[in-house]
Amino acid sequence: MLQIKCVGHQFEREIGFIAALFYEDPAIHYVQDWENCSHQDIKIELCCESQADGVHATGHLLFADQKHTFEYDRPYKELSEKDMRKTAKQAISYTLLTLLERHTGVEQGWGILTGIRPTKLLHKMLQSGLSREEAHRQLREDYMVRPHKLQLLQEIVDRQLHVVPDLYQIDREVSVYIGIPFCPTKCAYCTFPAYAIGVHRRNVNPFLAGLHEEIRSIGDWLTRQDLVITSIYFGGGTPTSITADELDELFVTLYKHFPHMDKVRELTVEAGRPDTITPDKIEIMKKWKVDRISINPQSFTQETLQAIGRHHTVEETVDKYKLAMEMGLTNINMDLIIGLPNEGMQEMKHSLQEVEKLMPTSLTVHTLSFKRASEMTQNKERYQVASREEILSMMQETEEWAKKQGYVPYYLYRQKNILGNLENVGYALQDQDSIYNIVMMEEVQTVLGLGCGAVSKLMRPGSGVLSRWPNPKDPKTYNDTYKQLIEKKLQDLDALYSDK
Numbered sequence: 001m002l003q004i005k006c007v008g009h010q011f012e013r014e015i016g017f018i019a020a021l022f023y024e025d026p027a028i029h030y031v032q033d034w035e036n037c038s039h040q041d042i043k044i045e046l047c048c049e050s051q052a053d054g055v056h057a058t059g060h061l062l063f064a065d066q067k068h069t070f071e072y073d074r075p076y077k078e079l080s081e082k083d084m085r086k087t088a089k090q091a092i093s094y095t096l097l098t099l100l101e102r103h104t105g106v107e108q109g110w111g112i113l114t115g116i117r118p119t120k121l122l123h124k125m126l127q128s129g130l131s132r133e134e135a136h137r138q139l140r141e142d143y144m145v146r147p148h149k150l151q152l153l154q155e156i157v158d159r160q161l162h163v164v165p166d167l168y169q170i171d172r173e174v175s176v177y178i179g180i181p182f183c184p185t186k187c188a189y190c191t192f193p194a195y196a197i198g199v200h201r202r203n204v205n206p207f208l209a210g211l212h213e214e215i216r217s218i219g220d221w222l223t224r225q226d227l228v229i230t231s232i233y234f235g236g237g238t239p240t241s242i243t244a245d246e247l248d249e250l251f252v253t254l255y256k257h258f259p260h261m262d263k264v265r266e267l268t269v270e271a272g273r274p275d276t277i278t279p280d281k282i283e284i285m286k287k288w289k290v291d292r293i294s295i296n297p298q299s300f301t302q303e304t305l306q307a308i309g310r311h312h313t314v315e316e317t318v319d320k321y322k323l324a325m326e327m328g329l330t331n332i333n334m335d336l337i338i339g340l341p342n343e344g345m346q347e348m349k350h351s352l353q354e355v356e357k358l359m360p361t362s363l364t365v366h367t368l369s370f371k372r373a374s375e376m377t378q379n380k381e382r383y384q385v386a387s388r389e390e391i392l393s394m395m396q397e398t399e400e401w402a403k404k405q406g407y408v409p410y411y412l413y414r415q416k417n418i419l420g421n422l423e424n425v426g427y428a429l430q431d432q433d434s435i436y437n438i439v440m441m442e443e444v445q446t447v448l449g450l451g452c453g454a455v456s457k458l459m460r461p462g463s464g465v466l467s468r469w470p471n472p473k474d475p476k477t478y479n480d481t482y483k484q485l486i487e488k489k490l491q492d493l494d495a496l497y498s499d500k
């Protein structure tokens with residue numbers, strides 16, 4: 001148990017975030033004194049003094065015969081009250097992180113950065129006119145980001161600006177995400193809107209009727225606004241769970257109603273589950289000029305696929321990959337997950353060796369995350385996962401392997417409850433990076449979400465301010481409400497884009 005005494009502040013939220021980097025579901029108890037604490041508790045006192053010219057934080061950690069003390073000063077000039085408070089929060093986070101690093105011996109590569117996309121922060125700093133050196137200094141000194149993560153960040157930011165040179169002006173265009181909420185079965189770690197299609201077949205037709213309607217309405221709105229679409233991404237679920245004819249009909253509606261289809265820079269279909277890929281669906285995707293698909297192994301160990309509820313074989317992944325390549329869909333992404341149940345370095349290396357035989361154009365490496373609503377989290381005791389140290393070694397192994405194979409990191413994101421507090425990294429071979437992944441991760445333009453579980457991120461051009469607009473997650477609610485939903489979304493879009 002962490003017994004924490006706050007003096008001169010009440011930054012419990014920030015304290016919770018930092019403690020969660022070191023402990024799973026940390027039990028934190030806030031106290032006024034140490035009277036009722038036991039000798040097994042970790043006692044931490046965090047003091048904060050904010051003055052007109054700077055903030056001074058002091059921290060003490062006591063545990064058994066260990067004692068750590070840390071003092072932190074951050075001078076500033078003429079800050080608004082809001083920024084002074086933000087700086088004080090950072091000072092407390094910094095102090096607590098240092099004490100816990102010393103106590104546990106665990107170094108946090110991302111420092112006190114939680115709840116913010118690191119690449120987005122660096123882009124923002126550079127866009128505001130800071131030099132690269134000054135931005136790095138701030139990330140190092142104010143946020144405690146360690147040099148190896150800084151290097152990764154800069155490499156990704158450089159790469160993104162190479163792939164999308166107009167990234168900082170791309171808010172005059174929009175991207176579109178289309179969510180199809182069906183999969184053959186539900187994976188144990190999944191919290192996406194993904195319903196087993198066999199069980200939910202009766203919901204498919206009504207859902208597709210609503211989706212056609214939403215594509216028509218949003219397409220007509222885009223036409224009225226004369227907006228150019230940067231990228232379109234079919235996700236879900238697994239969009240290829242529906243039949244080839246159903247997929248074909250969606251493209252017919254899309255091409256009929258969306259403006260400037262010749263200017264779309266990238267069209268992706270997440271064909272994630274190999275068991276949904278058939279020659280006729282590949283033909284349809286080729287016919288409609290799909291640029292990029294995903295075929296996701298997650299692991300090349302058969303027992304792991306079974307343990308996580310993916311009812312396809314390793315061979316099927318390889319066969320479908322080869323089939324798509326032979327039929328001319330050659331820009332293929334693969335996803336791998338580090339830290340799946342019962343997997344260690346040996347299984348990870350095996351997966352990398354198998355990927356090496358195929359060399360997909362891009363590879364996204366996720367670190368397993370225990371999302372609250374997943375089957376895996378709810379039955380955690382059934383799943384044996386690797387230690388933090390092993391996860392870290394697997395991540396390093398993957399990084400080195402990717403570099404050796406010519407893959408370059410081009411996007412990155414972190415999630416809550418991710419094993420080892422690491423990150424998910426998208427790698428791509430030269431000029432095979434996904435534009436959608438970049439614009440979506442960096443939140444630089446409106447992304448219109450259509451279909452189930454799709455969250456629109458709306459941004460008035462030039463404002464830099466995002467608002468979220470979620471569609472219902474389950475097909476039944478979507479089917480019952482899509483008419484009102486479309487009407488309301490169009491009203492909000494009109495308001496946001498009036499006199500743009």
Ligand code: SF4
Nearest residue numbers: 183186187190194237
């Ligand atoms: S294939 Fe993807 S969307 Fe479908 S259940 Fe598995 S993780 Fe979820």
